[in-house]
Amino acid sequence: MKDLARLRTAIKESVELALNQQIQMELTASSKYLAMAGWCDRMGYDYSAGFFYKQSEEERKHGMKLFHYLCDQGATAYSPEIPAVNQEYDSLRSVFEAVLEQEIAVTDSINRIIAICRRENDFATEELLKWYVKEQMEEEYIARRCLDLIDQIPADQVYYLDKKLSSVTYEDNVFE
Amino acid sequence: MTSNIPVTYQEVFKTDKGVVYQCDATHRLILEFWDTHTQFSARDFTHFRRMVETVDIRQMALSTAAEHDVEILALPRSERCYVLTLCEIVHLRELLSGARLMLELNSMLRECGCTVAE
Ligand SMILES: [Fe+2]
Numbered sequence: 400m401k402d403l404a405r406l407r408t409a410i411k412e413s414v415e416l417a418l419n420q421q422i423q424m425e426l427t428a429s430s431k432y433l434a435m436a437g438w439c440d441r442m443g444y445d446y447s448a449g450f451f452y453k454q455s456e457e458e459r460k461h462g463m464k465l466f467h468y469l470c471d472q473g474a475t476a477y478s479p480e481i482p483a484v485n486q487e488y489d490s491l492r493s494v495f496e497a498v499l500e501q502e503i504a505v506t507d508s509i510n511r512i513i514a515i516c517r518r519e520n521d522f523a524t525e526e527l528l529k530w531y532v533k534e535q536m537e538e539e540y541i542a543r544r545c546l547d548l549i550d551q552i553p554a555d556q557v558y559y560l561d562k563k564l565s566s567v568t569y570e571d572n573v574f575e
Numbered sequence: 576m577t578s579n580i581p582v583t584y585q586e587v588f589k590t591d592k593g594v595v596y597q598c599d600a601t602h603r604l605i606l607e608f609w610d611t612h613t614q615f616s617a618r619d620f621t622h623f624r625r626m627v628e629t630v631d632i633r634q635m636a637l638s639t640a641a642e643h644d645v646e647i648l649a650l651p652r653s654e655r656c657y658v659l660t661l662c663e664i665v666h667l668r669e670l671l672s673g674a675r676l677m678l679e680l681n682s683m684l685r686e687c688g689c690t691v692a693e
């Protein structure tokens with residue numbers, strides 16, 4: 400008997416479901432970052448706003464990368480439903496705390512999907528997800544570094560803090 | 576249930592309420608359930624199985640509202656739909672999950688280089 404599902408795609412149902420959930424997560428992250436950008440913009444944190452506008456686009460790209468991968472492999476990618484996201488924050492610190500929590504949740508999710516790939520012997524998808532593992536190291540680093548800066552820079556130097564936060568990058572990612 | 580089954584049909588799974596066949600010539604899965612006969616692509620079959628799996632049968636069982644007496648499932652790429660009672664959903668689930676298991680077994684056998692005798 401022919402293996403009809405395999406003829407259509409190399410991607411197993413469990414991996415397809417997990418990747419679709421990840422697409423949803425990335426696009427939700429994009430929406431959250433857009434809300435953060437809007438809040439920063441309103442509050443006059445122009446540099447941080449710029450940082451989050453860019454971040455919002457990045458997250459959309461993360462989702463689209465998976466979307467195209469599923470389509471190219473003959474699997475089904477679903478355009479996800481995005482839940483309502485928080486639009487208001489108490490402070491710049493609470494924004495970056497939300498960023499760190501968000502990125503940790505994404506890292507955990509990527510790790511879970513890699514575990515599924517291993518169970519299903521899906522080495523191609525695992526290979527693709529390695530890019531996300533590196534990406535998450537960077538994103539968590541940046542979020543933590545920003546929280547450090549918020550603690551280190553005196554509260555009255557708002558302009559300097561805003562500018563400094565938006566310039567944080569991870570140059571020495573050991574995996575790069 | 577049909578008595579004259581095409582020669583290209585191979586039985587995937589059977590319960591006393593229905594059968595799932597696979598036709599290697601047309602790459603279709605055929606679901607016979609009570610008096611219905613539906614052909615699916617592999618993708619649509621999986622999609623339909625998920626639809627049946629995600630019906631909230633708890634709500635159907637507990638609710639007294641008329642709208643929860645039956646579940647209407649639109650068939651992929653078709654004008655038709657299934658109108659199913661709680662009991663029928665349970666029977667259909669049994670049939671589809673049995674078929675899923677046999678299809679997965681077929682995949683596993685292929686992966687390790689074995690084939691089922693035809
Ligand atoms: Fe991301």
Ligand SMILES: [Fe+2]
Nearest residue numbers: 458502505538
């Ligand atoms: Fe991210």
